[in-house]
Amino acid sequence: MAWEFKSDRPIYTQLLEKIQLMIISGKYKPGDKLPSVREFASEAAVNPNTIQRAMAELERIGLVYSNRTSGRMITDDLEKIKEIKKELAKESVNEFMQNMGRLGYSEDDIIELIQKYK
Amino acid sequence: MAWEFKSDRPIYTQLLEKIQLMIISGKYKPGDKLPSVREFASEAAVNPNTIQRAMAELERIGLVYSNRTSGRMITDDLEKIKEIKKELAKESVNEFMQNMGRLGYSEDDIIELIQKYK
Amino acid sequence: MAWEFKSDRPIYTQLLEKIQLMIISGKYKPGDKLPSVREFASEAAVNPNTIQRAMAELERIGLVYSNRTSGRMITDDLEKIKEIKKELAKESVNEFMQNMGRLGYSEDDIIELIQKYK
Amino acid sequence: MAWEFKSDRPIYTQLLEKIQLMIISGKYKPGDKLPSVREFASEAAVNPNTIQRAMAELERIGLVYSNRTSGRMITDDLEKIKEIKKELAKESVNEFMQNMGRLGYSEDDIIELIQKYK
């Protein structure tokens, strides 16, 4: 995993998204133990507080839970993971369709562009 | 036009995007005169500096040019407008497709979601 | 306002609750401007980051919103405030009734205790 | 009995409360022998030290006493049990009434809410 961050958005946000993606795509499996905050921080070359913040958000979302002294785990709740995957996709689709609509593209135009994409 | 701004991104960016859209979608026509910075500022309830900044960016892109004496105009260059429209669409498609790909959606999945959109 | 904190719970939580209460009880009125993070911090004798954290939570809840450069305001949404008041009361009642039920008190017992309270 | 713990408070506290409740509600009867620390620990899937700590507290309160040779027993002192039950109820009522008062609910409001509770 390449821990590279752009400077246009907060690091903790980018961290959040990357980890979210790793969970959704299955790189981190349900029940897996996550590296400790300190490990993570040194691996990503970032301050532990920054990791903490991303983790707190992941907990709030429900993808991750912490066990005080035994570290952090990925949720076992497969449904939750699917649900968040769907939600992220939905948001992405909505934003995209609105953008394209405002630019004046019809559904057919859009599908054509997508089929030409790579 | 609703001049509403969210606080998660700079106002001048949102302003820029809205005006860009009004040009591309034809609400502002090529050659039209734009309101003065002051007028604009009072209409959008925004600091004139903020308008100024958005305008500077629009000029840099080439959608707008200023005429020392007669204020700011929309470009006459129809090709330029089309080109920017295409570019915005392309960026939007690229970002969208990358997002969906990372989430694990295939081209067919995506097209299905788009057809179900509204 | 007495900014005193107990050490059994995080300061930012106590801060959050106190401010929440001040909004709900009407000490801060809808639309009011809140003190800046720095002012608040020096008034409560707490680190600005701690205030920031409490404020971020209040924003997430929707009681407060920030205007980037012009400071933070209490929401104008009276309904939202009422709703949160009701929700807090409901949580409080639920927890209380469960506690008392587990201790073996009936509804009548409970009402009697309440009527004897002070 | 469900041995489930939240991670927002120390486990030994939650353990303490649950056992206290089992004594007060009569699931453990006065004079009953408690499981050994080891048994308890394996049943609740918790570190024996944690059980130990909860037990120490129960002894301090006087709900439990240990008999060097024959393990730990529930107290025979029925008055003690009643007294603690009353004290817990009183604390619960006080906290609840203060909460509701701060939220702006009158005694009548509160009684109404309680009567509507399930």
Next chain:
DNA sequence: GTGGTCTAGACCACC
């Protein structure tokens, strides 16, 4: 001047 973010370093309770 405002909020937002980040770092560095420290201390704590818990197990």
Next chain:
DNA sequence: GTGGTCTAGACCACA
């Protein structure tokens, strides 16, 4: 060793 909290101090973009 683990997560959680707090402080102090710094820098940035924005208006």
